[in-house]
Amino acid sequence: VQLVESGGGLVQPGGSLRLSCAASGFTFDDYAMSWVRQAPGKGLEWVSAISWNGGSTYYAESMKGRFTISRDNAKNTLYLQMNSLKSEDTAVYYCAKPEGARYDYWGQGTQVTVSS
Numbered sequence: 173v174q175l176v177e178s179g180g181g182l183v184q185p186g187g188s189l190r191l192s193c194a195a196s197g198f199t200f201d202d203y204a205m206s207w208v209r210q211a212p213g214k215g216l217e218w219v220s221a222i223s224w225n226g227g228s229t230y231y232a233e234s235m236k237g238r239f240t241i242s243r244d245n246a247k248n249t250l251y252l253q254m255n256s257l258k259s260e261d262t263a264v265y266y267c268a269k270p271e272g273a274r275y276d277y278w279g280q281g282t283q284v285t286v287s288s
Contacts, residue, residue, distance in 0.1 A: 173197040173277045175267050180282030187257050187286070193250040193267030193279055201225065201245040204270055207252050209263035210281075219265070220252065234260075257286045 179191040191207070207219040220241040221230045229241050240253040250267050262285050268275035 173269065175269065175277055175279035177265065177267055177279040177282040180265060180284045182285045182287065183257055184288050185258060185286055188253070188255045189257065189284060191252040191254065191265055191267075191282060191284075193252075195248045195250065195267075195269075198269070198277075200243075200248040205243065205250045206268045206270055206275065207241060207250075207265060208268050208275070208278075209261075209265045209284075211260070211263040214263075217263070221270075222250070254284070257284075259286050262286050 174196045176194045177191060179189060181189060183189055201224055204221055204223050206221040208216050209219050210216050219232055219235055220239055222241045222243055226243050231239060238254065238256045242251045264281040264283050266281045267279045269277040
């Protein structure tokens, strides 16, 4: 199993970024997927999740209305569109494959820095 995130970078407050996660080594459309982040000096924070077919999406309260999770099962790729970014969104963002109540595989992460 391999999860490879991309799309992070430096953006000004109020800006947007689109993260991607390329998945391989498993049947992507058999699984829901999640995004999780870790801000500097803080613990892991769940961001968003999407069902296997994209029909259901879920967000942490602070991300509702600003972030959009999606997936393209034909491309084995997970996305996170982030708009109206704030300094507190600065973190390493990981895609993760759920297995029951935990995550069994993680990507290497992509750094998002929101700063003027």
